Amino acid sequence: SAVISQKPSRDICQRGTSLTIQCQVDSQVTMMFWYRQQPGQSLTLIATANQGSEATYESGFVIDKFPISRPNLTFSTLTVSNMSPEDSSIYLCSVSVAGASGYTFGSGTRLTVV
Amino acid sequence: GENVEQHPSTLSVQEGDSAVIKCTYSDSASNYFPWYKQELGKRPQLIIDIRSNVGEKKDQRIAVTLNKTAKHFSLHITETQPEDSAVYFCAATNFGNEKLTFGTGTRLTIIP
Numbered sequence: 001s002a003v004i005s006q007k008p009s010r011d012i013c014q015r016g017t018s019l020t021i022q023c024q025v026d027s028q029v030t031m032m033f034w035y036r037q038q039p040g041q042s043l044t045l046i047a048t049a050n051q052g053s054e055a056t057y058e059s060g061f062v063i064d065k066f067p068i069s070r071p072n073l074t075f076s077t078l079t080v081s082n083m084s085p086e087d088s089s090i091y092l093c094s095v096s097v098a099g100a101s102g103y104t105f106g107s108g109t110r111l112t113v114v
Numbered sequence: 115g116e117n118v119e120q121h122p123s124t125l126s127v128q129e130g131d132s133a134v135i136k137c138t139y140s141d142s143a144s145n146y147f148p149w150y151k152q153e154l155g156k157r158p159q160l161i162i163d164i165r166s167n168v169g170e171k172k173d174q175r176i177a178v179t180l181n182k183t184a185k186h187f188s189l190h191i192t193e194t195q196p197e198d199s200a201v202y203f204c205a206a207t208n209f210g211n212e213k214l215t216f217g218t219g220t221r222l223t224i225i226p
Binding site: 001033041042043044045048092094096102103104105106107108 | 148156157158160163203209213214215216217218219
């Protein structure tokens, strides 16, 4: 399965600022997925990032708040913009590799907004 | 889109007994059903998965069953051990093409 390096692992940010989270995959993947996991909750998909096209956002998530870049087949970033305390969550990236077993997750970014 | 329901939300089991977690899905096009274990502060880890052309799959103490007609699948853990304590998530997707939709999670506690 693919190995994902995600950073930062955690951050404490002031409200109104932005944070960019990076995911680097050790193999080429078509789609990368960004999830949010609020404390004690399940994983909610924010958007799907395809290389060479605009990301596809799920209901309740917008590009202005969560801009995504996907410059190549091994890398993606998610920015959490104009943060408020409600954005405090764990953010995870995920990929699936054709022929491999399942979807793999990055180690997550624990974001606290104060 | 896909909707996955998961029950129970919490489950306490005596060490050595079996645990069963159940999920239902809504989209008949879904063909891949993984189960993830998430320990506190860690990423979800795939523990077992099943594809729609198979009715049951087993890996040591863990098994998953799938009923396509009823659109439900279950995780079975036998001879539970303290290290099985974690949150378990089921998920469903059309593998390789679509996003994973997760269930709401089950907090499993193994009582020594």
